[in-house]
Amino acid sequence: MGRQPCCDKVGLKKGPWTAEEDRKLINFILTNGQCCWRAVPKLAGLLRCGKSCRLRWTNYLRPDLKRGLLSDYEENMVIDLHSQLGNRWSKIASHLPGRTDNEIKNHWNTHIKKKLRKMGIDPLTHKPLSIVEQEDEEPLKKLENHQMPLQELIEKPLVEPTKESNIKNMEDDDQFMAINPEYSVEEVPLIDPECFGIFCNNSEMSSLSSSTATSSNSSNDSSFLKDLQFPDFDWSDNCGNNNGVDNIIENNMMSLWDIDDFSSWDLLLNDESSSTFGLF
DNA sequence: AAGGCGCCCAACCGCCGCGTG
């Protein structure tokens, strides 16, 4: 009946990941691709549950992740998307290449919420705070004046549904895209083996740094990448084209895999305890 | 110098939808 449990929580490690664990996970994913997270910890030699591995990879180790604060453009996009999609962080993240739902959620809670409140906008409804406060008080006033039965108050939403909040309920992302074609951003691709090829090959590396100016200090950071030899890696579902570096450059995809994005790997690779990148 | 405080963010928790046996 059913399947085996994903992990017997006994003896599994929790808390912050060590560099050694990161190396093991990266090495495993690069060798075997993303498949069956349940099996990953066992096969990779990690005392973690599959869920933890998946989270670590998607939120931190994936090389196509952007680092640093969200740009003004990204921030505005998040605000706009949030006004229409609500707290559906993964949907919002899917419109911002290189950003994770966790990152956006954190940024929203720590920065944008405050910013909007300062601007007098309610971060929940995206309406002016004065109007929201008014609407909040209205049902209570009615209750005090015995104009509204308690049951009705409980059932009544504090804020009347608006056009925006109706859109918020849209189940289908396609619907959103139909209304907002400007957000027509391709799904964030996973790493393309050709991209690794770029970093592995010295000549391609130099041609790349001369043809793209996205990374100001790539020459410094690239040294550790020059000898990278990535093992066979199945990116099956996510790398349809095989046109190599030219295609990547032509399609301006390099911003996704800017060498700066490998900062976390850089740390790992500079760890004296590590051997070669290929096998860690 | 050190203690208090608030901020930030990586990681965990619990729930849900879907697929599988």
Add this chain to the structure above:
DNA sequence: ACACGCGGCGGTTGGGCGCCT
């Protein structure tokens, strides 16, 4: 049809860090 696991999601937590007094 049902039970259960997997993967994904959103909410929450807590440790690390910097700033202030």
